[in-house]
Amino acid sequence: MHEDTERCVRAVRSKDARFDGWFFTAVRTTGIYCRPSCPAVTPRPENMTFHPSAAAAQQAGYRACKRCRPDTSPGSPEWNHRADAVARAMRLIADGVVDRDGVTGLAARLGYSARQIERQLNAELGAGPLALARAQRAQTARLLVETTAMPMGDVAFAAGFASIRAFNDTVREVFALTPSALRERAARRPAPAPGALALRLPFRAPLYPDNLFGHLAATAVPGVEEWRDGAYRRTLRLPHGAGIAALRPAPDHVACTLHLADVRDLTIAISRCRRLLDLDADPVAVDELLAADPALEPLVRKAPGRRVPRTTDPEELAVRAVLGQQVSTAAARTHAARLVTAHGDPVRDPGGGLTHLFPTPDALAGLDPESLRLPRARRATLQGLVAALADGSLDVGAGADWDAARARLAELPGFGPWTIETIAMRALGDPDAFLPGDLGIRAAAKALDLPATPAALTRRAAAWRPWRAYAVQHLWATGDHAVNRLPA
Known part of the structure; x- marks a missing residue:
């Protein structure tokens, strides 16, 4: 979008927050870059340049606006609905892969050479993986400086900087303030609980x-x-x-x-x-497309901005999808809780209510199938899934290839369309995942006079692409189930 100058100028003049994160506005006369919605005085169009990422603006020599704090914008929705190498790379960079494994590790996860990834990211985002990771480290440093009392040296290494000098230089360059000045500006804000x-x-x-x-x-x-x-x-x-x-x-x-x-x-x-x-x-884009269908329009109007509940642990979600096959929500929770008690790692919760991490595939790989209170066929399904996750032949993580993951899941015993699309929707994050055979979806389709059979409903839902996972949320919401309302 940053290459469409006229559209960007209109967004900046109207201070449209919907475009925050889509692009960044840099002002030549001030050396500052901002969100499109920045409340500061709008500069002349001839003094504005537009960048696809904060890292690109920083590389061009601009510093972050102190008023609108563009480094805290929502992320670009481009990385949500795309499945190409650049989108996968951005999801992995956000998950810290470059800081942990370097550019070579990022490239290996994607199946490309480091040079290819560098070239693709520079072409689309105006910055390579190291610059993008550096911008992310700067934002982390700012959060730690402003929300904790950690010594600056500890902040530097916690944010991923190799030295205190690199930390100081980056903070001054990006924010035009020293780390100490950042902390002083934040001193009047309410302090969080100790350790939080x-x-x-x-x-x-x-x-x-x-x-x-x-x-x-x-x-x-x-x-x-x-x-x-x-x-x-x-x-x-x-x-x-x-x-x-x-x-x-x-x-x-x-x-x-x-x-x-x-x-x-x-x-x-x-x-x-x-x-x-x-x-x-981008809820506006999603809602506009879905509301164009007369069957969905009342649902979208009633509840604009529905999101797809996803996961913090894709492998956990895949295991839970198998445990939830053909059983109630309560039964699926019970099965999962048994695995957690037997194989999860204990944790200490200051609030007192949480006790374990969900077990890893490695921890589950050696479990005795006879200990599972599941039908024999589902035991085999769970064992096949865990083995594939543990040996790396199945990747459902942030940088996974969606089509390859679906194909690998289909090769495992006991994986039908419902389970595969549930994993695609919530673990892989595919916004176009669709579950036409789900009982709740079929009931909603009947109530809305939509086609009743999975094949016919899939044909009808072609008009909802690429946002069918959001249509699923609206269809599920027609039922009276606890998943559709905030707890009391």
Whole structure:
């Protein structure tokens, strides 16, 4: 979008927050880059340039606006609905792969050479993987400086910088303030609880929270997830240790409180929470397309901004999808809770309600199938899935190839369209995943005079592409189920 100068200028002049994260506005006369919705005085068009990423603006020599804080914009929705190498790379960079494994590790995960990935990212985003990761580190550093009392040296290494000098130089370059000055500006804000990191997760309005948080609360696995005091809480398995996230919906943001065993995991924890809640979606584009169908228009008008509840742990979601085959929500939770108690890693929760991390595929690979209170065929399905996840022949993570993952799942015993598309929708994050054979979808289709058979409904739903996963949320919401409403 950043190449469409006329459209970008219109967005900046109208201060349209819907475009925050889509592109960034740099002003030649001030050396500052901003969100499109920045409330500062609108510059002359001839003084504006537009960049596809904050990293590109930084590489061009611009610093972040102190007023609109463009580094905290919602992420681009491009990386949500695309399945190409650039989109997969951006999802992996957000998950910290470059900081952990370098550019060569990123390239290996994608099946390309480092030079190819560098070239593709530069061509589309104006910055390579190192610059994109550096911009992410700068944002993490700012969060730690402003929300904790950590010594600056600890902040530098926790944010992923190789040296204190690199940390100081980057903060001054990106924010035009020293780390100490950033902390002084934030000193008057309310302090979080001891040991906690409190922040706001922005999103593009509107956001309809009922089905999003209702689904997570209604399907919560005891010990791993809970709904408490108006917040969804869950444990997080992170590269450097365990974490606990509490997420509470608010009118213009999602309040997020994190307890982390190692603050180096802050960026990854935030990325996974955003992915869980689908906060980088473009609800206006989704709703406009779905509302064009007369059958869906009343549903969209009633609840604009529905999101797709996803996951912080794709492998966990895949296992839970198998446990949920042909059983009730309550039964699926019970099966999952047994696995957690027997094979999950214990955690300490300052709030007292969470006890375990969900077990890894490696931990489940050696379980005795006779210990599972499941039908024999489903035991075989679970064993096949766990083995494929453990040996790496199946990838359902942030950088997975959606088509390849579907094809590999279809090769495993016991995987039909419902399970594959559930994993595609919630673990892979494919916004076009569709479940025409789901009982709830079929009941909704009948009530709305839509085609009743899966094949006919799939043909009818072609007009909803590429947002069929969002149509699924609207169709499910026609039923009276706890997943469709916020807990009392």
